[in-house]
Amino acid sequence: MSHKPVPRPDPISHVYWQRLREGRFSYQSCRACGQCWLPPAPICPRCWATDTEFIDSAGYARLLTWATYHRAYDPAFADSLPYVVGLVELSEGPRLMAGIRCDDPTLLRVGVTLNLELEPRENGFLVPVFVPVLANKREGHAD
Amino acid sequence: MPDTVISGVGATPVGKLAGATAWSLQAQACRAAVADAGLELAAVDGLLAEPGYTQPVIDGITPHYLRLGEMLGMSPNLCGTEVLGGASSVSMVQRAANAIAAGLCTHCLCVYGDAPVSAPGTFEYGRGDDATHGLFGAVGLHAMAARLHMERYRTTEAQLGAVAVTARAHATLTPHAQFREPLNLEAYLDSAYVVEPLRKYDCCPVSDCGAAVVVSAARQLPADGPAPVRIAGMGQAHCLAPMLDARHLRQLPAARSGATAFAMASVGPADIDLCELYDCFTIVVLMQLEDYGFCRPGAAGAFVAAGETGPGGSLPVNTAGGLLAEGYGGGMLHIVEAVRQLRGEAGDRQVDEARLGLVSGHGLGLNTHATLILASTAA
Numbered sequence: 426m427s428h429k430p431v432p433r434p435d436p437i438s439h440v441y442w443q444r445l446r447e448g449r450f451s452y453q454s455c456r457a458c459g460q461c462w463l464p465p466a467p468i469c470p471r472c473w474a475t476d477t478e479f480i481d482s483a484g485y486a487r488l489l490t491w492a493t494y495h496r497a498y499d500p501a502f503a504d505s506l507p508y509v510v511g512l513v514e515l516s517e518g519p520r521l522m523a524g525i526r527c528d529d530p531t532l533l534r535v536g537v538t539l540n541l542e543l544e545p546r547e548n549g550f551l552v553p554v555f556v557p558v559l560a561n562k563r564e565g566h567a568d
Numbered sequence: 569m570p571d572t573v574i575s576g577v578g579a580t581p582v583g584k585l586a587g588a589t590a591w592s593l594q595a596q597a598c599r600a601a602v603a604d605a606g607l608e609l610a611a612v613d614g615l616l617a618e619p620g621y622t623q624p625v626i627d628g629i630t631p632h633y634l635r636l637g638e639m640l641g642m643s644p645n646l647c648g649t650e651v652l653g654g655a656s657s658v659s660m661v662q663r664a665a666n667a668i669a670a671g672l673c674t675h676c677l678c679v680y681g682d683a684p685v686s687a688p689g690t691f692e693y694g695r696g697d698d699a700t701h702g703l704f705g706a707v708g709l710h711a712m713a714a715r716l717h718m719e720r721y722r723t724t725e726a727q728l729g730a731v732a733v734t735a736r737a738h739a740t741l742t743p744h745a746q747f748r749e750p751l752n753l754e755a756y757l758d759s760a761y762v763v764e765p766l767r768k769y770d771c772c773p774v775s776d777c778g779a780a781v782v783v784s785a786a787r788q789l790p791a792d793g794p795a796p797v798r799i800a801g802m803g804q805a806h807c808l809a810p811m812l813d814a815r816h817l818r819q820l821p822a823a824r825s826g827a828t829a830f831a832m833a834s835v836g837p838a839d840i841d842l843c844e845l846y847d848c849f850t851i852v853v854l855m856q857l858e859d860y861g862f863c864r865p866g867a868a869g870a871f872v873a874a875g876e877t878g879p880g881g882s883l884p885v886n887t888a889g890g891l892l893a894e895g896y897g898g899g900m901l902h903i904v905e906a907v908r909q910l911r912g913e914a915g916d917r918q919v920d921e922a923r924l925g926l927v928s929g930h931g932l933g934l935n936t937h938a939t940l941i942l943a944s945t946a947a
């Protein structure tokens with residue numbers, strides 16, 4: 426079985442991935458204007474200040490939209506089909522693309538609450554994925 | 569701005585072309601476009617090129633125009649490579665028109681060509697760390713946009729399918745189209761998902777193709793050339809920070825790009841006779857119909873399903889079949905088709921009274937957009 430791709434940290438994203446290795450999922454914030462964002466950048470994308478910091482996220486989010494892959498463009502994802510990738514908005518504001526771990530994608534809706542989990546990959550990497558808080562299908566509808 | 573026109577168009581066949589390379593297709597398309605314009609080779613003094621996806625980098629840098637210009641034996645007054653993805657072709661025509669209006673050159677070739685079927689290069693599907701999350705290809709992002717449209721407006725899979733079916737209906741009238749067999753909604757709905765909610769027929773094919781146009785100063789045309797098509801309006805708008813933009817996947821930069829172009833041309837959506845909309849995926853056609861103001865938000869699915877964008881409809885869209893059925897021509901075939909329609913040379917698929925056409929280009933991960941409004945000068 427092949428392994429899912431690992432992140433490729435560069436000088437700009439290095440701190441983000443290093444904190445994840447330590448189990449801390451964080452976003453970047455501007456000390457000058459307070460803007461919060463992902464992915465990591467060398468400058469605040471709102472006021473262009475360079476005094477920025479990483480802040481740990483509480484790990485709560487909502488789903489803005491999603492796509493369900495029925496084809497594995499990388500063979501490492503073949504065993505996961507169908508799998509979901511979504512656009513996620515953290516409670517702190519930043520948005521990111523991330524895997525959505527979900528047994529039944531038909532239950533997903535815009536605005537569904539998501540909880541963070543960290544998925545281990547090779548070389549000690551941890552990758553953020555999100556798990557939807559869904560009503561049990563047998564009990565009726567998701568709200 | 570001073571009058572600039574498209575004076576000539578040319579294209580190779582589209583599909584699987586044995587032995588083709590990006591270079592040979594670009595050279596053939598350039599030759600055809602200059603011949604169509606009726607220009608002497610020496611009169612062409614501008615060269616803009618979109619390298620396509622399979623060979624964008626040469627020896628670590630991207631002076632694509634350098635190798636192409638060497639092949640064509642050119643010493644132009646303007647040259648460059650455009651890398652706006654699917655918006656490159658429309659953007660090149662704009663760059664050429666601006667340069668001509670500024671007096672930098674007089675006749676500028678704008679060319680796209682690639683041979684991904686016959687000479688595969690490297691398709692890097694996951695950008696940066698996207699592959700880590702399983703996000704591969706433009707299809708994933710467009711599937712997210714489609715899902716959001718369905719959630720917000722109750723757009724149905726059958727309405728997405730209507731875009732694919734309509735593209736084939738136009739292509740059946742287009743002798744050079746890659747997919748001329750009709751498609752019905754049942755076959756569409758029976759096909760497997762690629763990235764749900766998008767199926768195979770929602771996705772444009774990979775094609776070998778070269779296509780080019782010549783942009784010229786209106787006062788410098790040969791007396792015996794074809795009727796020029798006037799560049800009446802143009803606009804661009806881009807979304808380069810999608811994670812910071814709440815409109816990302818909900819609305820295309822087309823809304824802003826279109827407003828600029830309509831204002832420049834002093835026309836509105838109701839004045840447009842036909843559209844050639846970049847259609848890498850069916851959902852982008854629905855979004856553009858709304859973002860350009862041809863339909864109310866959420867109304868495009870029903871508009872297409874009612875046949876309004878098909879042959880004989882009130883607003884024919886992608887009259888040669890578009891990327892979905894004519895084949896992948898990098899957006900340049902859309903411009904070529906608009907010119908043929910506005911000259912009245914489109915044969916069985918000719919739109920009646922075609923005076924004003926809108927052409928769009930849309931590129932990368934829903935990041936780039938460019939618009940042209942073209943006007944007929946034929947009597």
